Amino acid sequence: MTAPQTSTAARAVLEQVFGYPCFRGQQGEIIDCIAAGGDALVLMPTGGGKSLCYQIPALLREGVAIVVSPLIALMADQVAALRQQGVRAAALNSSLSIEERLEIGRALEAGELDLLYVAPERLLGGDLLQRLSGIRIALFAIDEAHCVSQWGHDFRPEYLQLDILGSRFPGVPRVALTATADERTREEIRQRLLPADARIFVSSFDRPNIRYEVGLKDRPREQLLRFIRERHAGESGIVYCMSRRATEQIADWLNTRDIPALAYHAGLEPALRRHHQSRFLREDGLVMVATVAFGMGIDKPDVRFVAHLDLPKTLEAYYQETGRAGRDGLPAEAWLVYGLQDIYRIRQMSSESQASAGHKRRERQRLEALLAFCETTQCRRPTLLAHFGEAYPERCGNCDNCQNPPRTWDAADPARRLLSCVYRTGQRFGAAHVIDVLLGENGERLRQRGHERLSTFGIGTDLPRATWQSITRQLLAHGYLEPDPEGHGGLRLAEACRPLLRGESGLSLREDLPSRRAQPRMRVAAADVTVDPDTWAALRAERRRLAEREGVPPYVIFHDATLLAMLEQRPTNLAEFADLPGVGARKLERYGEAFLATLAALPSTAGA
Template sequence: MGPTPEDLLRQVFGYSEFRGRQREIIGHVAEGGHALVLMPTGGGKSLCYQIPALMSAGTTIVVSPLIALMRDQVEALTHNGVAAAVLNSSLDAETRRQTEQDLLDGRLDLLYVAPERLLRQSTLGLLARSRINLFAIDEAHCVSQWGHDFRPEYLKLGVLAERFPQVPRIALTATADERTRGEIIDRLLGEQAKVFVASFDRPNIRYSVGLKRNARQQLLSFIRRKHPGQSGIVYCFSRRKTEETAAWLAQQGIDAIAYHAGMESGDRQCAQDRFINEDGLVICATIAFGMGIDKPDVRFVAHLDLPKSIESYYQETGRAGRDGLPADAWMVYSLSDVVRIRQLLEQSSAGDDQKKLERERLEALLAYCEHARCRRPALLGYFGEAHPGDCGYCDNCQEPPETWDATEAARMALSCVYRTGQRFGAGHVVDVLTGKTTERIEQLGHDRLSTWAIGRETDRNTWHSVMRQLLAAGHLVPDPEGHGGLRLGPDCRDLLRGETTIEMRRDAVPSSRKSSTKKTVDIDTESPLWQALRQWRLETARSEEVPPYVIFHDATLAAIVESRPQSLDELATVSGVGEHKLARYGKAVIEALDSAENA
């Protein structure tokens, strides 16, 4: 009788208990069942196929879309004593030949393969001559042509069911709406597959959304106040902005670099390698960066521009705090962000159905941004998960925003857009509402309109807030020609007639009081024990040419500092210290602790 899942969890990975539905999924797959697993980033998806791979003879084939992800996972597995390898275009001929022979000889527990490589007839023939116990298809949402990370190769992975009908298949993803789930089942798994949906909540992430005032300065203040010297990702809309933001942060003393698809491949790889291997580096990137980054100690993800959908936002913010320690998802946006994304959507060459779907996804994100109560019900509700609210750990829970009945103001704004011809931007409409006299207004005769100065009792900032929230709700839409004008949306009629009401959040005024300096990460970074362990980990990682987190996660170091083990037996009880790592690093860890305590 082979080892139990519980034995493998403790002995190989160093954990004492499973999380959520992991044990149920492992049991189903180990018994030969197909499974679709939806689990948030950092939720432990990998264990759902890594443990079944070790429970029976043969090799598990893991289909993964990115070389960086394969490399990181194989390094982590080998450091836990697992026989794992990759088969992709990065290998030289001799290494590839040896890997293929190891597979044929049954010396591998897991083999990570890129979908392009897997689909070659030579690779399929190789697998047919090998003993395969499981196919694991990671990032399975890539199969969806309606999704945000579509990879055409994934559509062809149905060949696995045809060529290997007796081998169980497990598809895993962190983001998939109902439509994408159906596509995964139809194209990769078959109707008999069982669906396992874990909670999408990431309780260790603090979500915060604010308005742009001076975005760079806001970002700098956030980093200095909450995450000095810690790793983070800053997402920007354009390549140019990533470079400018990274350069500006560096001038302010923040260790920051840029990453985008327009860089030379060598420079791009160097930036990614630095981020993975160094502690405390901030990377400013476009959405080209992120999928497959298995770095657990990213303490924050910041957005300087609005993402294009709530799924993109959820996936990108999910790269923070994969180790379970507190992390921040911080974003600032503006009216111009909303206009820009809506214009790009309308100008795209996608079909009407695709545009409708993208509009719904954007509107879900905008509703989340403008939400005045706990953010978690608004975020998780999109993925079909109920949340009671009052999480106590988002910006709206910690500093509840004020709301107001904006029905009359909204009617004024909509009327003014209509009266001015539905071809001007928010700035001009606000000028008319507030009675501002400009040469342009006089030339156009807009100072003689019935809506001229009807909103002079309300300040300009409030009017811009009203315009933004009307645009977010779809009551206003941008000019599809891209000239910056605003038009009435198809759903504004009832509001314009006064037949429905609208409540808006009142934009917060920047506080003049000094912000709290409490960090979100509950680690005493000044502790001599923490510093000693971190230095030992860094030196060890450099000598082995692997990222520091492959040696031990921050969460494991923090647990070691808290428990202060005096022996290898005591160290073995710490979460994240498996048998292989105990034998490999245990003595050095105890010595590092002793040296720090006696210094």
């Protein structure tokens, strides 16, 4: 199959099956490569259309495409969406009955499937590989390929065994796909999962529809409640917490304040976890409060915000977690609050690690990247994208620092005073004690240790406690201070502080301002569409009715972007409805008349 023919055929599938008029970015080139029998590593941000990069070649090539996917929920979502578009897809996993597995096996051997989704454990165990050896295989797609990295946050040991596909199925194209991989992880994926001559496609990691906002903790529950009420009332979102206990407490607290919320963590009973995940996918306006156990493979496109109440472990984890917002391309927000204790905690975790020196060095670099992102006074996007090797020379205009530029101040002298106090108190006391000494708090604990006689006692009374806390936080973030490696909660000087202490370098720090009230934002954010609430509610109600009838999440019927296009274009017949984005031939046939009737029943001025 030549490239021009493949491109023509691919465009036809894109339009007729998936309902889109043109490819985005590198999609067309990637599909040409795989459909022609090539191997590829595809790095594309969440919401960038990775799935189409193997789904369309699967429909162009003879045989069945085998898609390796790590999570049952992800398989179920993608199979449901493909079936709605008329694609013959199935998933083999542990949730199926014996009869269902036998039926899928029969369809597989009869050539009645276009795509088969399997977990790596099921592919490698039992007799599935042997059965596949007698079947025409169109391609192997390895989704969430970053799971192969032994040092990654989503490592799955079974992924290391997938290199067997090359020897067992020579000549069958392989494609590895991920939304999250720094340069080291990319090389691991290429070496372990793909042949040496595989093409590498790296799309921009920028998610321009996501607005990034980072602030300081100041009664974080109230901050979160204000953020949701003022900017995302009635919308779906994810709130990440560090501990299992916190997820349950925050979810309960939100529910008592009329914000529907569910908790999710690895300690819940599996049936309850599945129930909560199913409700989040199928219901509108739910907030999932979760640990990092939740998220990978969540295809819900209308998550309008991702909030962090604790610092994630790395910038890579932050990027992946925030990437679950705005998969439909509509505006979404990534909101994070943190404080001194968060920075202390993750620095402490890094120092206590038992890993090799090389791994600890790499983890420190990842930590520095995360803290640099949080503390930067410049546009956040260049700092975030630089972690993935991508330059972003301009200001994005869609982060808090662009919209409300922070002020900085010359903090060299106060920083030297604080560092000197840490040294003179013995480099074993925490921030509160050091600040007490600077402020001349002549309490019993200080007198017991003789710290009221230190030369640094009382030399910080010109600044309030909040400013000294800000200085301490930023010195920790910038690597001038580090936690006591013995784990007793103390601070000690880091090697990087020496030039500052000797007066050989200066220091500008961010001026921490009191938290500002969030400005209300348009909830259904599409710049060119004025959304009439009643019209919007009517379309969503019709979508919900059809989804309940079909037994699928509402977004499987149509994404919000398609509903917004209905409001903007107001189609009056099937031909006009077919021109909407996301309306392929099968969905036009199944749902076109229902939505046309809904639109026709609305006042003619609604949404205008």
